[in-house]
Amino acid sequence: MTQSPKNPSHxxxxxxxxxxxxxxxxxxxxxxxxxxxxxxxxYQKNLDRLTGLYQNSGASGKLPxxxxxxxxxxxxxxxxxxxxxxxxxxxxxADMAVSQRALNAAYVKREVLDQVLQKKQQAxxxxxxxxxxxxxxxxxxxxxLRSQKPG
Numbered sequence: 117m118t119q120s121p122k123n124p125s126h127x128x129x130x131x132x133x134x135x136x137x138x139x140x141x142x143x144x145x146x147x148x149x150x151x152x153x154x155x156x157x158x159y160q161k162n163l164d165r166l167t168g169l170y171q172n173s174g175a176s177g178k179l180p181x182x183x184x185x186x187x188x189x190x191x192x193x194x195x196x197x198x199x200x201x202x203x204x205x206x207x208x209x210a211d212m213a214v215s216q217r218a219l220n221a222a223y224v225k226r227e228v229l230d231q232v233l234q235k236k237q238q239a240x241x242x243x244x245x246x247x248x249x250x251x252x253x254x255x256x257x258x259x260x261l262r263s264q265k266p267g
Contacts (some may be wrong), residue, residue: 124240131233138226145219152212159205166198 170191 124236124243128233128236128240131229131236135226135229135233138222138229141222142219142226145215145222149212149215149219152208152215156205156208156212159201159208163198163201163205166194166201170194170198 173187173191173194
């Protein structure tokens with residue numbers, strides 16, 4: 117058999133503090149995710165620009181040998197840079213997935229604590245109302261008993 121806490125308001129205060137801390141953690145993680153999404157968007161825009169650069173640099177076969185070599189080297193360098201950027205983007209997206217899981221877990225923890233807090237608050241209100249009813253009943257009984265005494 118579990119014993120009820122000696123001071124339910126203390127437990128409610130502690131739970132409320134925990135919910136506030138979890139809320140702060142969720143907000144921090146959401147902010148981090150927003151920043152990471154912004155970085156991902158920048159990566160993607162840069163990657164699109166790099167892809168456009170090497171695709172639109174034109175055919176190098178019709179140019180004189182020196183220019184064709186320079187154009188080929190340029191395309192190859194831009195393609196390598198795009199590949200490197202794509203790898204960085206993939207790693208960043210993997211990091212984002214880890215961060216999203218952490219955010220989801222923090223949100224679930226916060227929701228569970230909030231539900232426990234709400235139940236404890238409801239139980240405390242119910243207990244308080246029961247105490248008030250009991251007190252009113254006792255007062256009514258005392259008044260009735262006094263009214264029954266002769267004289």
